[in-house]
Amino acid sequence: MPPRAHVHCTAPPPNPIVAPMPRSLLPPALRLLAPIFLALMAAPSMARDPILSIPVDCTLGEDCFILNYVDSDAGPGAADFTCGPRSYDGHKGTDVALLSFAAMEAGVAVRPAAPGVVTALRDGMPDTGLSDTPPEVLDGRDCGNGLVIDHGNGWETQYCHLREGSLAVSRGQRVTLSTTLGQIGYSGRTAFPHLHLSVRKDGQVVDPFNTDQILSCGRDDGPEDDLWGEVIAYDPGGLIGLGIETGVPDYADLKAGGGRAAILPATAPALVGWGLIAGGRAGDQVEIEIRFPDDQRMIRQSQTLERTQAMLFRAAGKKRPAAGWPMGDYTVSVRLLRDGTPIDAGERQIRVGN
Numbered sequence: 001m002p003p004r005a006h007v008h009c010t011a012p013p014p015n016p017i018v019a020p021m022p023r024s025l026l027p028p029a030l031r032l033l034a035p036i037f038l039a040l041m042a043a044p045s046m047a048r049d050p051i052l053s054i055p056v057d058c059t060l061g062e063d064c065f066i067l068n069y070v071d072s073d074a075g076p077g078a079a080d081f082t083c084g085p086r087s088y089d090g091h092k093g094t095d096v097a098l099l100s101f102a103a104m105e106a107g108v109a110v111r112p113a114a115p116g117v118v119t120a121l122r123d124g125m126p127d128t129g130l131s132d133t134p135p136e137v138l139d140g141r142d143c144g145n146g147l148v149i150d151h152g153n154g155w156e157t158q159y160c161h162l163r164e165g166s167l168a169v170s171r172g173q174r175v176t177l178s179t180t181l182g183q184i185g186y187s188g189r190t191a192f193p194h195l196h197l198s199v200r201k202d203g204q205v206v207d208p209f210n211t212d213q214i215l216s217c218g219r220d221d222g223p224e225d226d227l228w229g230e231v232i233a234y235d236p237g238g239l240i241g242l243g244i245e246t247g248v249p250d251y252a253d254l255k256a257g258g259g260r261a262a263i264l265p266a267t268a269p270a271l272v273g274w275g276l277i278a279g280g281r282a283g284d285q286v287e288i289e290i291r292f293p294d295d296q297r298m299i300r301q302s303q304t305l306e307r308t309q310a311m312l313f314r315a316a317g318k319k320r321p322a323a324g325w326p327m328g329d330y331t332v333s334v335r336l337l338r339d340g341t342p343i344d345a346g347e348r349q350i351r352v353g354n
Contacts, residue, residue, distance in 0.1 A: 049155070053111075055096075055113040055197060056108060056110055058096075058098070063098070063103065064108070065097055065099075065240060066094065067086075067279075067311070068080075068091055068095040070209070073087075073089075076089060084236065094196075094207075094208060095196050099257075100241070100256060101257055102256060103257065104184055109182075109183055110181045110183060111177060112177060112181060115174075116150050116151040116157075116174070116175060118149055119150045120148040122147070123165065123182075124164065124165075126187065129186045129191060133187075133188075141188060142189040145160075146161065146162055146188075158196075159182075160198070161185055162182040167182040168181060169182075209226055210225055219234075236279060237284075238344030239275055239344045240276050241276035242348060244264065246265075246270060248272055265353070266352055266354075271298070271352070272316065273332040274314065275346075277312050280312050280336070281338065282307050283304065283305065285336075285340075287300070287335040288315070289334075290317065295331075327352055328352065329349045332350065333345065333346070
């Protein structure tokens with residue numbers, strides 16, 4: 001890929017009409033350079049790489065997160081641009097995921113990563129994901145509902161897994177950064193509501209976090225080879241939800257947005273703290289702690305992950321004591337540690353009883 005050219009985006013004002021100085025009046029040294037200078041002035045403006053914005057109406061690290069990066073491993077394995085495992089074999093884009101299906105139902109807008117023209121689109125596929133969409137419907141339609149935008153100079157972006165019936169643009173329409181394309185959905189070959197963004201130059205996949213394709217294993221080598229207009233830190237994985245349930249929660253229910261009640265009955269048969277995690281790696285530790293209203297520890301448990309997973313949950317708790325639960329505000333805290341160092345943590349309070 002040619003190096004990025006740093007030029008101003010605004011168009012220059014019309015050239016004033018100025019009569020050129022006769023060559024005979026130029027100093028001898030400049031007479032030799034004049035043809036070169038005039039040729040450069042006549043050449044077309046140098047093309048540059050597009051500057052991209054995160055194309056979703058949410059805030060990374062708050063109500064959405066990066067689930068997967070482009071696969072940088074040319075072989076049968078998979079690795080993100082830091083040689084980390086936050087990708088899968090053959091993945092060709094950046095996945096920006098929501099925190100739950102409930103967030104998807106509330107509606108999160110998708111917008112262009114850069115201005116351009118819509119060249120292709122599809123709508124009408126159900127928001128039933130990989131597990132509940134008939135194979136014949138998915139055949140050749142892994143992207144689900146989506147579209148492609150042409151940005152000029154061979155650059156284009158593709159947007160996948162949009163919500164059925166949400167596409168708000170048409171083929172041939174020129175779009176800007178403020179144009180609403182549709183909403184994040186659950187259509188196509190996906191296991192969780194997210195937007196898949198692919199970036200291509202002359203038909204070849206480009207990682208917007210690593211345009212020079214040089215890997216710096218174990219770290220992000222900095223924004224100099226990024227296409228993003230603002231610096232986006234590498235996401236090593238972390239906590240995307242936590243709470244207390246009255247028993248071991250159902251994984252599907254947690255992904256749907258359940259398990260987040262603020263008040264539980266004093267008659268609950270158990271109190272179980274849980275944490276929903278993205279990007280957990282084999283060897284990571286998940287610590288779960290629940291404290292009574294008087295701040296005394298009820299339980300603290302550490303669990304070691306046996307394998308790397310894009311998403312997972314862990315839970316720990318205790319059955320109701322014979323005397324019942326003391327009423328008041330219980331605190332649940334969850335930490336994700338890697339090589340003994342916390343990389344993410346969170347806590348919240350849940351009222352037990354009235």
